[in-house]
Amino acid sequence: MVLISYYRYRKFVEWANWAGMLLCITVSVFFLFAILGYVLVNGASYIDWEFLTAMPVPAGETGGGIANALVGSFLVVIVASLMALPIGIGAAIFINEFPSQGFGRTVRFLAEVLTGVPSIVVGLFAYARVVIPSGGFSALSGSVAYAFIMIPIILISAHEALRLVPDSLREASLALGIPKWRTIMGVVLPVSSRALITGAVLAISRALGEAAPMLFTAFGNSFWNVNPTKPIATVPLLIYTYATGPYEDWHRKAWAASFVLLVIVFFTSVLTRAFLRGKANE
Amino acid sequence: MARDSEATLDAMDRTLAGVKPVSARRQLVNLGDRVFYIIAKSLALLVIVLALLLVADLFRGASEAIRQFGLKFLVGTTWDPVTRQFSTLPTVIGTLVKGFIALLLAVPVSIGSAIFITFYTPRWLRPVISYPIELLAGIPSIIFGMWGLFAMVPVVRVIQIWLKAHFGWFFLFDGPAVYGVGVLSGSIILFIMITPIITAISKEILLTVPREQIEGMLALGSTKWEAIWKVALPYARIGLFGAVALGLGRAIGETMAVTMVGGNSFDLIHSLFDPVHSMASQIASEFSEATYSLYVSSLIYVGLVLFGITILISLLAQFLIWKTSKGKLALLD
C-alpha cells in the first residue's frame, strides 16, 4: 500500500481538477473553432461589399446579396427587443425586489417552462394571434414571435443577476432615504448590469438566428421592404432557404450569410458591453 | 441567505407586536414606489398571461385530436397520416433521451468551463475566451444542423462503427451504426448547442461569489479547488440550476439542428444509433404539410404534450433544488 501524505493527495486533486476544467474549456473552444472555421471556409469566398449591400438574385444567377434580409432582421429584432427587454427585466425586478411568495415563484416557473417551447410553436402562436386577425403576414408579427422567445431567457438571466446583488447594498441605499424604486434603478440595476447584458445578448442572438418562427409570421420577402406591416426578409430565413436548395451557389451564400450573422452577434455583444460600461462609470 | 433579512424582520415584528406581518406591498409609502410596483407587477402578470394564452391556444388546437385519441395518444407507437392513426410515445422517448444525454455531457463541460474562466484565468484573458463562447450561442440552428450533417455526422459514424465492432454486444451499441444520424448525433449536437448558454450564465454567477468567502477558505489552508468545490459552488448552486434550466429548455425545444442529424424515424429506439424524431422536430417537419384538420390537431397535441413534459421536468428541478438546499441552508449562512 502506498502511503502518500494527505497534503500530496490534495495537491494532486487540485491539479487533476485544474486539468479537468482545462479539458472542459478546450472542448468548448474546440467546437467553436470547428464550426466557425467550417462556416468561414465555406462562405468566405462570397463575403464582399456587394454581398452586404445588394439584393438577392433569383435562381440560376450568381452574385447578389442579402441587403434586404440584413435590414429586415435588424428591424424585426429591434422591435422584438423593445417589447421583450422591459417585460423580461421588469418581471424579474418584480419577482426579486417585491417578493410575494407564490406569485413570484409562479412567474419564474412559467418562464422556465416557456424556454422549452419549440420555436415553431411560438411562430404558430404568433400566427394565430397576430397574422390571422390582421389578415396577412407582417414584420410586426415576426417581432411578436421573437419577443415570445426572448422574454423567458431575459427574465431568467435577469432574475439570477438581480438575485446575486447583496442585500447590504439595497439596505444601505434605503437607509440613506432613497426610495425603493430609485434604489432599484440606481443601485441594483447598475451593479447587476453586466449579467443583465449577458442575458440580453443571449436572447438577442437567439432571436437573430431563429428561422422557424418567421415562416408563418414575417413570411419573408424577395424584395426590399421596411414597412413593419408587410412581409419582410430576415437573415435566418434566407439562410434556411439557401441551405435547403439544390444549388452549390446557394449553399455558399448560406454559409456566407451565417458568417455575417455571427459577426453581427459578436459586435452586438461587444458594443452593448462597451456602451454600458461607459454608462456604469458615470 | 442574505435576502432573508426582510423576512426575518417581519417575523420579529410579528412576535413582538402580535400583529400580522406587513407584506412587501404595504411597505411602499412613496408614490414613486407605488407606480413602480404597479408597472413591475403588470409586466410580471403579462408573462403569466402570455403563458396562459399559449396553453389555451394549444388546447384549442389540439382539441380535435384529444377527443379522437384521448390519453392513448401518449402510449401508442403508430404515427400514420394515411390511416389517420396518431400517437407519440416514440418521439417522447426520443426527445427525453436526447435531452438527457445532452445535459449529461453539457453540465460538466459548461460548468467546468465557467469555473475555469472565473477562477483560473487572469482577468485580462477572460473576455478573450468568454466572448467567443457566447458567440457560439448565437449561431443559428440551421448552421448547427448543416455543420452537424456535413462535418459531425461522418465523424460520429466512424465512432459508431468502431463501438459496434468492439462493444456490439451491449444493447446501447447494437444498432445501425452506419447511418451516422440518430440518437447519438442528435444528443451531441444538442450538447454543443446548450453548452455556451450554460457557460455564459454560470460564469456571470460564479463571478459574483464574494471573494471574502473564497479567501477565507484559502486562508485556512485549502487548495483552490477545495475552495471552489466547498464554497463557491454551493453559494452559486441555485443560480447554476437556473443556467442549466435555460440550457435544458433549449435542448428540449430545439428543432432545426436535431431534425437534420437526428434520423427522424417514428420507431421506438433500442440503441444509441437508432434514428428517431424529437417532438419539436416532428412538429416542425410535418406542420407545413399537414393537409387535414385531424393531422394539424395531432401535431398541436404533440406540442401540448411537450409543454406538459417541460412542466414536469421543471417541477422536478424545483424539487431537487428544494431538497438539496434545505439541509445545507443552515450551513451557508
Next chain:
Amino acid sequence: MKLKNMKAAVLLTALSAASGQALAGCPTKGVKELTGTGATFPYPLYSKMFSEYDKTCGVKVNYQSIGSGGGIRQLQEQTVDFGASDGVMDEKQKAQAKGGAVLHIPTVAGAEAIVFNVAGIKRGQLKLTPEVLAEIYLKKISNWNDPKIKALNPGVKFPDLTIAVVHRSDGSGTTFIFTNYLSKVSSEWKDKVGFATSVNWPGDVGGKGNEGVANSVKQIPGAIGYVELAYAQQNKMDWAQLQNKAKKFLDPTLEGASAAADIANLPDDMEIVITDSSNPAAYPISGFTWLLIYENETDPAKADAVAQLASWMITDGQKFAAPLDYAPLKGVAQKKAMALVKKIKANGALVMK
C-alpha cells in the same frame, strides 16, 4: 367634320397608348404587389420567373416556400393571393377554402430521381422495376445482392450490403408524388402504406428536405432515396433507370417528365397526378406543380393581376423552365392550363376573355 376626325384621332391615340402599356401578361388594373406561398419544388423557378416579371411589368410578386400544405392552408385562410402545391387538394380541403372553388393551374412538371450509394455502381448501371422498388421500400428486399435485383442487372457486381432506405422526414409534395407512384404499381404498398405528403414509412432514415435525403444517401453506404431531379444533378449523384408502363427503362429527364404530361386524356380541371404515365416515352415518377387560385375572386384588380400573372407564367414564363431543370408545359397541357386561367371571375364577370 374636322372635330369629329380629331376626336377619333385622339381616341385612337389614347387607345393605342393604353394597349401599348398593357404588355402581354401584365396586370391592367394598377396592382403592384402580389403575395403567394406553397410548394418548395418550384421555388427556384418561381424566384427566377418573378424576378423577370418585375422587370417586365414592374409588379413585385413575393413568393416564399413553406410547403404545399402551407400553400393550401394559407389559400384557405386567404392570407395570400395565390397558393402553390405539388399535390391535389382533396374534397375536405376544398370544403375548407374560405373563398369557394379553387382552380389547379399547372405551371411546370418535374421528375424524381431514385438515387443510390453503392460502391462500384454508377449512373446508368442500375435498372429497377416498379415491383422491385416497392419491395425495397417495403423492406422486403433488404440487401443489394438480392436475386431479384441481380436478375434485372446481369453482369453487374453487387456487394453484400444492407440497403438503407432513406425517405423524407418532413411532409412534402415530393413524397406525395413518390408514394402515389408506389401505390399505383404495388397493391401491397397501397394497402400497407398509401400515398400522402407524409406516410408511415416501413423504414429507415428520414432526411429533412430534398437536401437532407440527398446528403444522407451520399453519406450512408448502401443507401437508396428519392429526390427531385435538380438535387440529384446538382449533387452529382448516381440514379437508377426505372421501367415505365411501356416496359422501357428510362433515366430521369425533363423530356421524360414532359412526355408523362403529354397524354391523351388529361382532365379539364388538370387535377391529375401523372405518375406511371401511359406515354411510352414517359418517365414514371413525374408530377405537375400547380398554382392554386380561387375561381371567384371578389376584388377585380387583384383578380385581374392574378389571372395575368398565371397566364404569363404558362406562356412567356415557360422559357425559364428548362435552364433550371424544370419540364415546361407543352401542347394539350398548356392549352388546358390556359383554359383554366380564363375561368377566373371577379364578382361573376370573367376577367380574361
